[in-house]
Amino acid sequence: MKNLPRSRDLEILKRLARDPDPKVWEAALERLPKEALEEVYQQEMFAQFAGEGNWERLEYIEEFLDSRDSS
Template identity: 60%
Template sequence: MAKHPRATEEVLAKLARHKNHEVRKMVAESPRVTPRLLTRLARDKAKAVRAAIARNPQTPEEAFLRLARDRSPEVWEEALRRLPKPFLEELYQKELLVRLAGKGNLEKLKRIEELLG
């Protein structure tokens, strides 16, 4: 139902609150999902839902920025691929500072470097 081409915003919003994460993932993959709903689902507890949002070309930049800082490599990797270069550069600077402070994710920092070329 979530992937149905005629699913309404109201139906998708209701399904986005479903207890089964597979249903919420289908909402994130729907061609009719709204940017507002994608932004809300970017905070979902299930990484499969967040990764689906990161793959959705309709996802707003605000949600991509959140997903790029996700704790799950499956999620942040998808988001990084879709961020415009200025956002990648800004994120790189932040990740570098966190890494220099003895924290942060070296794998993510290296991936951003690769994407920046």
């Protein structure tokens, strides 16, 4: 079984997933377990509704979740 990040590490990854630099948030998103990735997706959706979201990040998360579901 794959080692899951500890809760402190998980919080750090979630913060990094909101970084403005695509290289940073892509790397963070790839390391998040599915449940945390879904949480970040919801947060990004809320940010979109508030006019502060990042469409590129949202689409990346959607594609990443789809690829995890199909594997």
